[in-house]
Amino acid sequence: MTIEHKDIYKIADHHRFQWEKAQDCYVILFPEGMVKLNGGAGEVLNLVDGVATVATIIELLTVKFPDAPNLEGDIIGMIELGLEKAWIQKTN
Amino acid sequence: MAEQNNGVSSATTTTQPLWLLAEITYRCPLHCAFCYNPTDYDKHTQNELDTKSWLSVLNQARDLGAAQLGISGGEPLLRDDIEIIVEEAHQLGYYSNLITSGVGLTDKRIDAFKKGGLDHIQLSMHDITEEINNFITDTKTFQLKKKVAAMIKDRGYPMVLNVVIHRYNIGHIKEILEMAEALGADYVELANTQYYGWSLINRNQLMPTKEQIDHAEMVTNQYRDKVGNKMKIFFVVPDYYAERPKKCMNGWGEVFMIVTANGDVLPCHSARVIPNLEFPNVKDDSIKGAWYESPAFNKFRGDEWMKEPCRSCPEKENDLGGCRCQAFLLTGDAESADPVCSLSPNRHVIEKAVLDAQNPELQAKPIIFRTDKNSKRINEGEEKDRLSEFHSVP
Numbered sequence: 449m450t451i452e453h454k455d456i457y458k459i460a461d462h463h464r465f466q467w468e469k470a471q472d473c474y475v476i477l478f479p480e481g482m483v484k485l486n487g488g489a490g491e492v493l494n495l496v497d498g499v500a501t502v503a504t505i506i507e508l509l510t511v512k513f514p515d516a517p518n519l520e521g522d523i524i525g526m527i528e529l530g531l532e533k534a535w536i537q538k539t540n
Numbered sequence: 541m542a543e544q545n546n547g548v549s550s551a552t553t554t555t556q557p558l559w560l561l562a563e564i565t566y567r568c569p570l571h572c573a574f575c576y577n578p579t580d581y582d583k584h585t586q587n588e589l590d591t592k593s594w595l596s597v598l599n600q601a602r603d604l605g606a607a608q609l610g611i612s613g614g615e616p617l618l619r620d621d622i623e624i625i626v627e628e629a630h631q632l633g634y635y636s637n638l639i640t641s642g643v644g645l646t647d648k649r650i651d652a653f654k655k656g657g658l659d660h661i662q663l664s665m666h667d668i669t670e671e672i673n674n675f676i677t678d679t680k681t682f683q684l685k686k687k688v689a690a691m692i693k694d695r696g697y698p699m700v701l702n703v704v705i706h707r708y709n710i711g712h713i714k715e716i717l718e719m720a721e722a723l724g725a726d727y728v729e730l731a732n733t734q735y736y737g738w739s740l741i742n743r744n745q746l747m748p749t750k751e752q753i754d755h756a757e758m759v760t761n762q763y764r765d766k767v768g769n770k771m772k773i774f775f776v777v778p779d780y781y782a783e784r785p786k787k788c789m790n791g792w793g794e795v796f797m798i799v800t801a802n803g804d805v806l807p808c809h810s811a812r813v814i815p816n817l818e819f820p821n822v823k824d825d826s827i828k829g830a831w832y833e834s835p836a837f838n839k840f841r842g843d844e845w846m847k848e849p850c851r852s853c854p855e856k857e858n859d860l861g862g863c864r865c866q867a868f869l870l871t872g873d874a875e876s877a878d879p880v881c882s883l884s885p886n887r888h889v890i891e892k893a894v895l896d897a898q899n900p901e902l903q904a905k906p907i908i909f910r911t912d913k914n915s916k917r918i919n920e921g922e923e924k925d926r927l928s929e930f931h932s933v934p
Contacts, residue, residue, distance in 0.1 A: 461698075462660065462726065464635055464659070468605065468607060470603070471607075475607060477607055477635035479637065479660045479662075479700050479726070480637075480727065480729075480774075481608075482558055482559075482608055534769055
């Protein structure tokens, strides 16, 4: 699936995304599984909330990390991975 | 370097428990021949932890980092405080899972679980035929399970069907998967019987042949290709037909913690079979102390405890020498290589077990079902011959 700027994604049904203090990272929890997300991946999925478009996510993270090279590519890559793993789903 | 303390390595760990399994009661209305619960469980049915203790366990384990919670048993629904436990788990931020046979799940209770924030339900199924369902569980529960599956879907829960596979149902994999799909299962676990507890003493009655396992796996793969992501299917390969042992529990005391009905804190379901290990109990010990400091949890962390051929094996990080309980049960030495490994000097024990299970004379011995009565009899020293047939004496 091609990721477009107008697309809106949310955390997939039956999955939960939350901050884990003890692990010091974001995680995704689902039946029989738990995935720890590294810093960048966690930042992206934290904005995948069923409201923000991909364009908004890119904009927000560009403000937050102005010096990161190829930020848009990384964000799109993370959304693709989330879709492939069925952690997130498209809403529009 | 790990210090040596009464022969127990006190290597420190930096890992945190991620999964907490609450084996909240050993009481169970089913009598499954393949149950992994200890055969002596009856002695723990009178001293179950109370509600307050369980809430404390949940809080303590969550503080350490546990995020996945399984509420299991026995049959957890035999306790009337699951609603309170589920609500607390949700408030603490656990992703909680009720692991049930379905017996005792009413509309009122499932609504309370939904309201309390239970995240998913894992239902055990046994076969497509009423005959085999009722035979292997020694109950009449076939119709009930279909009804419960419908209730779970009706409340919008993700449904995990767990089907323990053995000689009696291994020929029905395709039909079982069709049934699961028709019931709307989101996940199906085809869990080939592993041999611990009751299943170990019924091994000759339960173990399928290698050909049956290979066929079942092929059928599973075909079905997986057909159904895609709509229903995720897990096929758990049985140890005895593997060449290398499993990385049991992902490592002793690495990510899993089990608290049993009577409050024992264990790194795996059957750890208490290993002699001379004193496990912490939540009545006397904190969860934190149990995880980080107890000699039992530190005993098989790292690789200092390993003997040859594991110690110098280039693959030791992949499997950590396999399952400590299986090593003890089958060789009498918990520090030896899991005999499942083809490099183990004890591999012949597995080969003999496989041959025995195909011996019609041994197959014909009666199944010892998991009942309170049988557990009492075993505790009173009956069935000694049957037990010693399957448990190696050190």
